[in-house]
Amino acid sequence: MLLLLLSALCIYEEEVDGDPWDGPCPTSCTCIQNARNGCKLAAFCEGREASSFLRGFSAETDCLSVSNPNLAKLSTDSKHKFLMALPAELRFLSLQMCGLGAGSGLPNGAFSRFRHLVSLDLEFNMITSLPHDAFHGATALRTLWLTGNHWQPDERGYKQAQAMGNRLSSLAPDQFVGLRSLQVLLMHHNNLKSLPSALFSEQTELRVLKLVDNSKQFQLSEPALAQLLTKRRRCQPGSPSGGDCLQLDLTEDSGDLLEDIWDEAGVAVMAEPAFSEKMAKFQRSRNDHDEP
Numbered sequence: 001m002l003l004l005l006l007s008a009l010c011i012y013e014e015e016v017d018g019d020p021w022d023g024p025c026p027t028s029c030t031c032i033q034n035a036r037n038g039c040k041l042a043a044f045c046e047g048r049e050a051s052s053f054l055r056g057f058s059a060e061t062d063c064l065s066v067s068n069p070n071l072a073k074l075s076t077d078s079k080h081k082f083l084m085a086l087p088a089e090l091r092f093l094s095l096q097m098c099g100l101g102a103g104s105g106l107p108n109g110a111f112s113r114f115r116h117l118v119s120l121d122l123e124f125n126m127i128t129s130l131p132h133d134a135f136h137g138a139t140a141l142r143t144l145w146l147t148g149n150h151w152q153p154d155e156r157g158y159k160q161a162q163a164m165g166n167r168l169s170s171l172a173p174d175q176f177v178g179l180r181s182l183q184v185l186l187m188h189h190n191n192l193k194s195l196p197s198a199l200f201s202e203q204t205e206l207r208v209l210k211l212v213d214n215s216k217q218f219q220l221s222e223p224a225l226a227q228l229l230t231k232r233r234r235c236q237p238g239s240p241s242g243g244d245c246l247q248l249d250l251t252e253d254s255g256d257l258l259e260d261i262w263d264e265a266g267v268a269v270m271a272e273p274a275f276s277e278k279m280a281k282f283q284r285s286r287n288d289h290d291e292p
Contacts, residue, residue, distance in 0.1 A: 018042065026056035038269050039063035039092065055085070062116075063092040063269060069164065072099025072126060080107040090114055091140075092269045094121040099164055101127030112137030118269050119143040124164040128191075132172035139178050140271060143259070147210075148189030167191045169215070173198055181205055181272070184258060188212040188249065197223035204231050207241045208258055210249040218250050243279075 018032035021041060025031035029045035042063040057064075064086060074082065079100055086093070093114065100106055100122075108131045111120060117138050123145050135141065149165025151158050168187065173196035176182065180202050188210040195218065200206065206228060211218050218225065225248065232246040240257035241247035247254050262268045265282040267275050 021058075023060070024056055024058045029056075031058070031061070033060075035063065038266060042092075057085075057087050059087065059089070061087040062089055064090055065094040065096075067094075067097045069097055069099050069160075072102035072164075074100075074103075076104040076107050079110075083107070083110055084113070086114075088113055089116055091116050091271060092119045093117060095125060096121055097124045097160075097164055099124075099126045101125045101129075101166065105129060106131055106134055108133055109136065110134045114138050116140055116271065118271060118275075121145040123147050123166065124149070124161060125166060126164055127166040127168055129168070129170060130172070130175065132174055135176065136174075136178055140181055141179050142181050142275075143184040144179075144182060145186045146190070147186045148191075148213075150189050165189070169193065171196060171199060175199060177202060179203065184208040186210045188214070188253065191215045192218075195222055195224040197227075199224045200228050203228065206232070206246060207243055208247045208249075208256075210247075210253060212249050212251060212253050220248075220250075 018035035018039075021031040021033045023031070023041075025043060026045060029043045031041060031043045033041050035042040040062050041058060041060045043057065043061050043065070045064070045066045046068060071079070071082065093111075100110075102125075106127070110131060111117065111134060114120075115137060118140055120135075120138070120141060120143070127146065135144070146166060146168060148167060149161050151161040155161075166189075168190040169192065171192070175196075176185075176199065182203050183205050185203075185206060185208065189212070192211070192214040193216045209228070220226065220229070228246060228248070235241050235245040235247045235254070238252060238254055239247070240255040242257055242261060247258070259268070262279075265279060267278050267282070270278060
């Protein structure tokens with residue numbers, strides 16, 4: 001997978017094309033405008049102190065990456081203040097390696113104010129549980145990363161990744177209520193033991209669901225999964241989804257083809273209806289190119 005700004009797993013500033021930004025930008029961040037994949041203004045923040053993120057964002061910021069393990073030390077009230085200080089118009093938010101699930105965990109309604117958010121990355125946040133309303137209100141979400149530690153022992157940074165990795169053990173029955181646009185949901189490498197039967201009752205657009213390597217090896221007979229399969233046919237086991245079937249990974253990771261396609265099409269952070277319109281045009285172009 002390409003290591004681009006809005007790839008499914010990582011954000012690397014050095015891989016992002018864009019123009020210099022001379023407007024407001026927090027002292028702990030680097031800001032660029034007209035970034036790849038449609039970000040009007042992207043900010044990359046790695047400051048040591050939480051206070052360095054609480055001021056200085058331009059109202060135009062629509063893509064934000066924050067990486068700061070010190071945020072794990074914040075109280076629930078301080079976490080709330082931190083999240084409230086982030087630009088409300090964000091379409092992409094990565095909080096990798098922030099440890100926001102440590103201690104008292106995430107505050108209630110943590111992401112409910114981000115009504116334009118398309119992609120949310122919460123990997124490596126020491127999350128063991130989620131407030132039932134953590135995502136209520138974030139109705140534009142298309143991609144949600146709740147993955148646990150997927151790094152291997154021989155990889156650089158493994159010890160930190162192992163310490164910061166999510167260990168999600170349960171989900172509320174209404175965890176994903178309102179997320180009708182959700183297409184990619186990654187929850188592999190966690191400690192999930194069960195799935196509420198109505199967990200995915202509103203997810204009619206889901207194309208990728210990863211549940212590999214949890215405390216329980218889930219079966220297709222799970223009521224929550226059986227309900228999903230009444231809405232969309234399953235891809236062949238081991239085959240990734242290109243958008244036409246449900247990639248339901250229960251025993252092996254089938255890859256990230258759909259996110260790669262979005263990246264190639266330049267629609268990863270694009271909102272509806274522009275997302276669907278550009279994807280349709282992109283697919284027609286690919287089909288025309290494939291014709292003899």
